[in-house]
Amino acid sequence: MTVVQPERVVRTTCPYCGVGCQMNLHIKDDLIYRVEAPFDSAPNYGNLCVKGRFGLDFTTHPRRLKQPLIRDGEGFREASWEEALTLVSKKLSQIVRDYGGDSLATYACAKATNEDNYIFQKWVRAVMKTNNVDHCARLCHAGSVTGLQLAIGSSAMSNSIAEMEHLDTFIVTGSNTTETHPVISLFLKRAVRQNGAKLIVIDPRQIELTDFATLWLRQKPGTDVAVFQAMAHVIVTEKLYDETYIGTQTEGFEDYIESLEPCTPEWAEAISGVPAEDIRQAARLYAEANQAAIYWGMGISQSTHGTDNALSLANLAMMTGNLGKAGAGLNPLRGQNNVQGCSDSGGLPNVYTAYQAVNNPAIQAKFEQAWHTNLSPDPGLTVTEMVDGALTGRIKAMIVMGENPMMSEPNLAHAQHAIEALDFMVCIDIFMNETSEYADVILPSASFAEKAGTFTNSDRRIQRIRPALPPVGESRPDWEIVCELARRMEAILGVPESAGFDYADAEAIWEEMRAVTPDFYGITYERLEREGGVHWPCPSLDHPGTPYLFEEGVPRGRGKFWPLEYGTNSELTNEEYPFHLTTGRVLFHWHGGTMTRRSKLDEAFPEPILEMHPDDAHALQLVSGDWVEVESRRGQVTCRVMVTGRSPQGTVFLPFHFVEAAANLLTLNKIDPRAKIPDFKMAAVKLRKAETPQRDGHDIPLEERGAIKEPTRYVH
Amino acid sequence: MTKTVTLTIDGDSITVPEGTTILEAARQLDKDVPVICYHDATTANGLCRVCVVDVNNGRVLQPACVAACTDKATVETRNERVERSRRTILEMLNSAVDLAEAPEIQDLMDDYSVDRERFPDAKRREHDLKDDNPFYVRDYSQCVLCWRCVQVCAEDAQYTFALTLDGRGFETHVSTAFDIALTDSPCVFCGQCIGVCPTGALKPKVEFGIQQGWSMEDIQRSTRRPRRKNITIED
Numbered sequence: 001m002t003v004v005q006p007e008r009v010v011r012t013t014c015p016y017c018g019v020g021c022q023m024n025l026h027i028k029d030d031l032i033y034r035v036e037a038p039f040d041s042a043p044n045y046g047n048l049c050v051k052g053r054f055g056l057d058f059t060t061h062p063r064r065l066k067q068p069l070i071r072d073g074e075g076f077r078e079a080s081w082e083e084a085l086t087l088v089s090k091k092l093s094q095i096v097r098d099y100g101g102d103s104l105a106t107y108a109c110a111k112a113t114n115e116d117n118y119i120f121q122k123w124v125r126a127v128m129k130t131n132n133v134d135h136c137a138r139l140c141h142a143g144s145v146t147g148l149q150l151a152i153g154s155s156a157m158s159n160s161i162a163e164m165e166h167l168d169t170f171i172v173t174g175s176n177t178t179e180t181h182p183v184i185s186l187f188l189k190r191a192v193r194q195n196g197a198k199l200i201v202i203d204p205r206q207i208e209l210t211d212f213a214t215l216w217l218r219q220k221p222g223t224d225v226a227v228f229q230a231m232a233h234v235i236v237t238e239k240l241y242d243e244t245y246i247g248t249q250t251e252g253f254e255d256y257i258e259s260l261e262p263c264t265p266e267w268a269e270a271i272s273g274v275p276a277e278d279i280r281q282a283a284r285l286y287a288e289a290n291q292a293a294i295y296w297g298m299g300i301s302q303s304t305h306g307t308d309n310a311l312s313l314a315n316l317a318m319m320t321g322n323l324g325k326a327g328a329g330l331n332p333l334r335g336q337n338n339v340q341g342c343s344d345s346g347g348l349p350n351v352y353t354a355y356q357a358v359n360n361p362a363i364q365a366k367f368e369q370a371w372h373t374n375l376s377p378d379p380g381l382t383v384t385e386m387v388d389g390a391l392t393g394r395i396k397a398m399i400v401m402g403e404n405p406m407m408s409e410p411n412l413a414h415a416q417h418a419i420e421a422l423d424f425m426v427c428i429d430i431f432m433n434e435t436s437e438y439a440d441v442i443l444p445s446a447s448f449a450e451k452a453g454t455f456t457n458s459d460r461r462i463q464r465i466r467p468a469l470p471p472v473g474e475s476r477p478d479w480e481i482v483c484e485l486a487r488r489m490e491a492i493l494g495v496p497e498s499a500g501f502d503y504a505d506a507e508a509i510w511e512e513m514r515a516v517t518p519d520f521y522g523i524t525y526e527r528l529e530r531e532g533g534v535h536w537p538c539p540s541l542d543h544p545g546t547p548y549l550f551e552e553g554v555p556r557g558r559g560k561f562w563p564l565e566y567g568t569n570s571e572l573t574n575e576e577y578p579f580h581l582t583t584g585r586v587l588f589h590w591h592g593g594t595m596t597r598r599s600k601l602d603e604a605f606p607e608p609i610l611e612m613h614p615d616d617a618h619a620l621q622l623v624s625g626d627w628v629e630v631e632s633r634r635g636q637v638t639c640r641v642m643v644t645g646r647s648p649q650g651t652v653f654l655p656f657h658f659v660e661a662a663a664n665l666l667t668l669n670k671i672d673p674r675a676k677i678p679d680f681k682m683a684a685v686k687l688r689k690a691e692t693p694q695r696d697g698h699d700i701p702l703e704e705r706g707a708i709k710e711p712t713r714y715v716h
Numbered sequence: 717m718t719k720t721v722t723l724t725i726d727g728d729s730i731t732v733p734e735g736t737t738i739l740e741a742a743r744q745l746d747k748d749v750p751v752i753c754y755h756d757a758t759t760a761n762g763l764c765r766v767c768v769v770d771v772n773n774g775r776v777l778q779p780a781c782v783a784a785c786t787d788k789a790t791v792e793t794r795n796e797r798v799e800r801s802r803r804t805i806l807e808m809l810n811s812a813v814d815l816a817e818a819p820e821i822q823d824l825m826d827d828y829s830v831d832r833e834r835f836p837d838a839k840r841r842e843h844d845l846k847d848d849n850p851f852y853v854r855d856y857s858q859c860v861l862c863w864r865c866v867q868v869c870a871e872d873a874q875y876t877f878a879l880t881l882d883g884r885g886f887e888t889h890v891s892t893a894f895d896i897a898l899t900d901s902p903c904v905f906c907g908q909c910i911g912v913c914p915t916g917a918l919k920p921k922v923e924f925g926i927q928q929g930w931s932m933e934d935i936q937r938s939t940r941r942p943r944r945k946n947i948t949i950e951d
Contacts, residue, residue, distance in 0.1 A: 048907060600851065706850070
């Protein structure tokens with residue numbers, strides 16, 4: 001056979017998780033047939049995971065949206081761009097006039113480019129005069145962001161991915177890294193296996209990384225703060241802390257020590273079930289290392305005490321001086337390709353680009369001048385508040401760009417009531433999804449493979465994406481759609497001078513962004529072309545970028561120790577709801593499944609499975625493959641069970657990618673009071689053996705479906 | 717201070733840290749030493765021997781990818797002995813393995829004036845195409861046993877250990893343990909193995925479909941219904 005010759009090879013950035021892998025798309029007949037990773041480029045150095053290597057076929061899926069759709073009774077009808085844009089801009093302008101901009105709720109997009117998001121928030125702020133713009137970062141890392149802002153004044157990952165290989169000691173907690181950030185996990189494994197690094201895993205689930213760990217602390221779900229506090233207690237009583245760092249770089253240590261008094265390892269053992277001696281060992285390993293880093297994911301953040309969790313990790317890092325040097329720091333692993341960038345581009349209710357506060361008069365004046373208009377100094381609503389606002393009637397319309405709140409919001413029934421109460425909803429997306437089913441207008445956008453722009457990965461590295469395929473149907477890049485709407489609305493609302501929604505290309509938008517954002521000023525497309533990627537902050541053209549933060553101290557000035565009290569507001573199990581449900585992701589799928597379930601990835605993992613401990617299964621007389629009904633106080637779903645030691649006794653795990661058993665029908669919309677992040681990891685449920693439902697593939701035995709298998713059986 | 721060694725390669729002198737391989741030193745001097753099993757991202761094993769060079773006119777040629785530079789050595793990267801050795805290796809490989817989809821090896825064969833019919837009666841390595849998952853196919857008739865896939869599946873990248881070597885001697889081949897389907901193995905389908913495969917032995921299913929001249933629908937169907945044995949389109 002002859003070798004397939006590509007018609008073109010396009011270098012771009014992976015559209016899945018926050019690692020930001022560089023990839024070369026090999027294309028023939030407008031089909032991506034092979035994906036390779038350059039071996040000489042950060043951050044992935046030749047590696048990819050299944051989603052990047054094989055999961056890009058969603059781009060050419062037959063059900064991509066090709067034309068604008070307008071609601072017509074129960075369904076939708078195809079419409080011209082002109083008709084759809086006119087309708088949306090009229091309707092939104094009317095609502096702005098009648099009720100004011102604050103009656104609009106808008107979702108920016110953690111999957112779209114920085115340029116898309118900058119234009120989106122500019123439209124919301126400059127045309128609709130509201131700061132009600134937020135995105136799904138609220139649902140993933142709000143706890144980390146709030147905690148880290150309080151403690152050190154910056155919430156980005158402190159270390160670069162390139163530093164991981166040379167780690168000395170590190171903690172991974174609340175992150176199933178091998179499945180959620182597969183390529184990062186390779187470097188973590190390499191640090192352990194090739195360089196002898198010490199790994200401490202603190203996680204209730206027996207994730208693959210536990211097999212690489214020096215020490216695994218299996219705390220009961222939701223008791224994280226107790227374990228971290230007890231580690232701090234050990235560090236203080238055994239005088240393992242870094243006096244110089246504490247003295248010169250931090251404040252509040254004395255008060256903090258006092259608050260630690262009752263937090264002995266024995267106290268933590270009683271709460272968390274982790275043996276006191278293991279906590280002591282973990283504390284010593286961490287504190288005595290030359291440099292030690294902490295990596296965490298949703299398990300820390302998605303909690304009613306997510307902020308406390310992050311603060312307790314920050315306390316550990318500060319008291320041991322593990323900040324501001326290579327291989328030492330605090331690293332929340334970001335879940336989406338551009339969730340860092342969406343936040344950086346101003347897709348948050350309280351800040352413009354790069355966290356410039358909306359209520360800072362100097363910043364407000366700068367943006368008013370740049371956009372030729374007056375702006376609101378009042379921070380807007382968060383996504384969880386927007387949903388509540390729709391129910392109370394405060395929110396009249398919703399604009400959703402590329403997100404799927406009807407899969408990702410907690411307590412979906414509640415979210416559904418809220419969305420149904422809206423006067424008007426417009427979705428901009430590449431597919432019809434669970435959310436756009438409720439829309440009045442759906443605008444088709446171009447996918448990552450069809451447009452230019454930049455993504456910012458989890459370690460703040462800004463990288464290019466490039467057009468590789470022609471846009472599907474009449475779909476257009478998100479920023480173009482938003483500019484069209486913004487120009488029309490400005491005309492309807494009669495603004496004296498446009499805020500500027502006329503751009504030749506994505507690069508022109510980036511040029512405006514860097515002009516108003518000191519932290520991005522030194523990054524240009526020309527530089528990205530030459531260097532592959534630059535880590536912000538990068539204040540000048542000759543600045544090399546910043547792979548690790550805080551070398552010159554933390555942005556807050558002095559890091560602050562926050563005394564913490566252990567307590568929980570989470571939903572607890574009881575006799576009626578005896579199991580604790582935790583939710584998360586699997587390797588083959590990504591978030592609401594809008595992309596991965598329209599890809600051959602779905603063949604490898606075609607259905608939701610509930611992971612359950614063997615003792616629990618035995619008590620309920622269940623074996624792997626049995627159908628169960630999972631019910632919480634808010635809803636119920638049916639799926640098959642997988643009996644595995646990966647789950648601790650009393651805890652079941654359900655991935656949230658599957659609409660046929662949407663985990664978020666079960667979760668509750670209780671939030672962390674400071675971060676407003678919902679408690680996705682803690683819900684009380686009951687289980688009951690169920691009849692086999694009529695569902696695709698229900699007659700195929702579980703172990704013969706795709707690559708589904710008992711997750712601990714093959715772990716090495 | 718790292719100790720250094722000084723040697724000459726094709727008459728050019730070079731000083732390198734002790735432990736540097738001859739291949740690395742030769743590349744610093746822009747000398748072209750061909751490789752097949754060697755890859756920058758994997759551990760070198762000196763398997764294919766196509767990188768052999770003449771060191772001090774010694775009794776045997778040395779594989780440049782693993783042989784360390786020695787002080788005062790005289791290395792020749794391409795003389796008659798080296799050429800004959802490389803040519804024979806390529807002729808033997810070509811006699812047993814389907815190299816049609818290995819353009820770099822084809823170029824090498826041209827460069828070394830290989831007689832492609834030198835061993836007409838040689839037994840060929842023949843394997844059924846393995847199609848057991850939605851993502852990629854394995855055609856071990858095209859495998860030169862460079863081990864790169866086994867290595868990236870293990871400690872050179874993924875730490876998954878789904879692939880291993882099975883059989884002995886001529887029967888040696890890459891396989892999962894007990895030849896189970898990849899979907900039943902620990903494989904996580906990262907495809908690092910495809911990224912380092914020097915021949916067409918491993919390739920994404922979409923690419924395979926294009927080669928076969930399948931229609932778009934057939935390609936999509938093939939990723940939907942993995943089969944265990946030879947690919948047939950009907951059903």
